Amino acid sequence: MNRAVQPWRRTPSRDLLVGSVHEVAPRVLNLLLQVRGRVGRIVEVEAYGGADDPASHAARGPTTRNSTMFASAGLLYVYRSYGLHWCANVVTGVEGEASAVLVRAVEPVDGVEQMRRDRPRARRDADLTNGPGKLCAALGIHAGHDGVDLLDPSAAAVLLDDGIPPPRRPEVTGRVGISKAVGRPWRFCVPGNPWVSSGRPSGD
DNA sequence: CTATAGATGCCCT
């Protein structure tokens, strides 16, 4: 055999992503997001809801852009932010109701050389993936990934569990970069992780 | 370190 030791990585259960989005969001922490050879550990997320969440893209119902948010749990919702950057979300909950977890930061795990190539502005590895737009550039996520099933092992982008559980006590703050519903404690981080973004919660 | 402007696309009023 003489087989190289492989980290134990399995596809998480879809049930993990079903429930209230603010309860599901911290459960996604420490999972792996893999796009071809590039892998990042999710260390910062935010919960976004539907009609009940004024800060959400889905607050005023479905549009061409946000339609994936209304799909079933496990799909990847990718949108263009400020006309320039891509941002990636894990869709949660049940089909027909909008909710998704925005991935705000990952820690590089595999394919770091490729990430550096696609993030030439990052002078330090700490800046490679410490923001929602940055991590999409580093991992190579773009509009073509909108709607892919992250729980399908053959998909172009996949979610993986390598056995590291979410933090028992995640860092909880308000969401970053929003102007509505600023008070909700819907941002969750792995405490002390160097790749957590420098974004400050809105309304602070 | 903080503040600010500018790049740019899509959805809303």
Next chain:
DNA sequence: GGGCATCTATAGC
């Protein structure tokens, strides 16, 4: 036209 779930370069302390 205005407002963004952003990032970067530049200016100033």
